[in-house]
Amino acid sequence: MGAIALAICLPLAYYNGSLFRWQNNLTLVTIISVTGASMLASGLRLRRERELANVRLVAEAAQRVLLRPVPRRAADLQIALSYTSAAAEAQIGGDLYEVVTTPNGVRLLIGDVQGKGLGAVETAAWVLGAFREAAYDEDDLLGVSERLEASLARRLGDEAFVTAILAELRDGELVVLNCGHPAPLLLTREGGVRLMDPPEEGLPLGLAALAPGHAKPYRIPFRQGDRILLYTDGVIETRDRTGAFYPLVERASLLSEADAQHALDTLREDLLEHAGGPLPDDAAMLLLRRLRDRIMEAPLSS
Known part of the structure; x- marks a missing residue:
């Protein structure tokens, strides 16, 4: 989504002649910052999901040993x-x-x-x-x-x-x-x-x-x-x-x-x-x- 936003923002800024103006630069920095923060949050979420999956595997193994069918x-x-x-x-x-x-x-x-x-x-x-x-x-x-x-x-x-x-x-x-x-x-x-x-x-x-x-x-x-x-x-x-x-x-x-x-x-x-x-x-x-x-x-x- 960040790449799409940049792909739209840059041509429009070039077309309007505001490519290097501070307003457009602020917009670009905002898009890049939000994209970076989202990538970091997604990476942390995926890592925690992998850790949770591993914990569940251990819990299932413990259940089979503790409470056998x-x-x-x-x-x-x-x-x-x-x-x-x-x-x-x-x-x-x-x-x-x-x-x-x-x-x-x-x-x-x-x-x-x-x-x-x-x-x-x-x-x-x-x-x-x-x-x-x-x-x-x-x-x-x-x-x-x-x-x-x-x-x-x-x-x-x-x-x-x-x-x-x-x-x-x-x-x-x-x-x-x-x-x-x-x-x-x-x-x-x-x-x-x-x-x-x-x-x-x-x-x-x-x-x-x-x-x-x-x-x-x-x-x-x-x-x-x-x-x-x-x-x-x-x-x-x-x-x-x-x-x-x-x-x-x-x-x-x-x-x-x-x-x-x-x-x-x-x-x-x-x-x-x-x-x-x-x-x-x-x-x-x-x-x-x-x-x-x-x-x-x-x-x-x-």
């Missing part, structure tokens, strides 16, 4: 995942999840790290690493939670914590260890919907020193055709413009579609519509659907 099938489970970060342009945050097949069956983790930002992401990575190791080594969920507590004791501060649900699939039921996390939502094949609260409240991971005992596992009946939704508090604490919380139990009918992932995507869209904009907190959801009655050990497949 969960298998869509594990044993007789159909699994669906939804993860929405509250941070603009971010793909990872303080919420975490994992599904692994171990010699003791399929084990799952969903959790929420206290706080936000890079510190929460670092803690989430610490918890996931400890779970992936302990899930294979320990015989029961209490052993897994103790390993997580030991790992977090070396990492977290005095008042930091992680709410979490540890679960494992057994014949006809889901064994759950709830560490201060929102209760799972059970949707039966007959259409019933209810929150499966633990018989005793358990402390979040990282706060075991404040109580003499540990959270106790409890069992949720999980038959063919039933569905269980595990989620973080970013779902139920999302408010609309009037301040009303998202009514998860009332909207559970959205999860009745045959395809679990499509059903969960529908619920996520409804959640975003309720918020009317970006979510105030990270929101992770795992939807589990039983496909047949008896569990047979099988390798993970995606």
Whole structure:
């Protein structure tokens, strides 16, 4: 544009006999100055765009390591995942999840790290690493939670914590260890919907020193055709413009579609519509659907 402006200005100045007059010289200097400033600004913008693209590549690599894609099938489970970060342009945050097949069956983790930002992401990575190791080594969920507590004791501060649900699939039921996390939502094949609260409240991971005992596992009946939704508090604490919380139990009918992932995507869209904009907190959801009655050990497949 600067070259075009000069190509127009010079012939016109020559035609009008004002080529070397101060008014025309001022015009030429202005065009050259604006053009130079624009070129400098464009160069800086392009460099920052390249740097941002590189940062996004690193973030995507970190996401693949930290939050690996969960298998869509594990044993007789159909699994669906939804993860929405509250941070603009971010793909990872303080919420975490994992599904692994171990010699003791399929084990799952969903959790929420206290706080936000890079510190929460670092803690989430610490918890996931400890779970992936302990899930294979320990015989029961209490052993897994103790390993997580030991790992977090070396990492977290005095008042930091992680709410979490540890679960494992057994014949006809889901064994759950709830560490201060929102209760799972059970949707039966007959259409019933209810929150499966633990018989005793358990402390979040990282706060075991404040109580003499540990959270106790409890069992949720999980038959063919039933569905269980595990989620973080970013779902139920999302408010609309009037301040009303998202009514998860009332909207559970959205999860009745045959395809679990499509059903969960529908619920996520409804959640975003309720918020009317970006979510105030990270929101992770795992939807589990039983496909047949008896569990047979099988390798993970995606």
